[in-house]
Amino acid sequence: MRFASLAFLLSGLVLAPQPAFAAQPNTSIDHWKALNSQCRGGSGDDPATQLACDRRDALTRQLAKAGWCFGRKDDPDAAAYRWHRCTAKSLRPE
Template sequence: MRSALATLVLVVAVGGAQAQQQLPTVPELLTAELKATLACDGSGDPAVIREQCRLRDRLGGRLAQAGYCWGRKGQTDEKKEWHACQPDSIYEDDIEAVSR
């Protein structure tokens, strides 16, 4: 009986750990990035704004890892939006950005 209970607890624990490791979907990342961008561009507590801007940047990196790009070549900033990267997309070169 004890071993059956221990096995059940282990199965539940492993299942819970796998559920916690599930990565967010692209739509979830897009929603979170938009929310962080709005908070970053807003007014109020400077510490909160800095935190939201850092969050926006991290989410942008996650979107880039998922194959999404911010804007297309020749677009004005007002027209840029996240989209699945295409040949005319603007790719963020993280290595080059760090070297500047």
């Protein structure tokens, strides 16, 4: 069942061209959140978990290229990280 729900989720993952990310990232961020939940909440030996992590990481890079960052240098901890337009105080993916 877990794989079926992941397959359904991923079937709807459409990576928009960069200008669409820059203007309307909400759909992509919602996909990122769903993939992050699957990645962090899945079983480590389940291939669907690794697939969700890989897709999340790819989406992270695409959002970053479009000028979106996750977390700021002055956030107290990772639980406070949120997606936002990148600034000088933003954490940047490596």
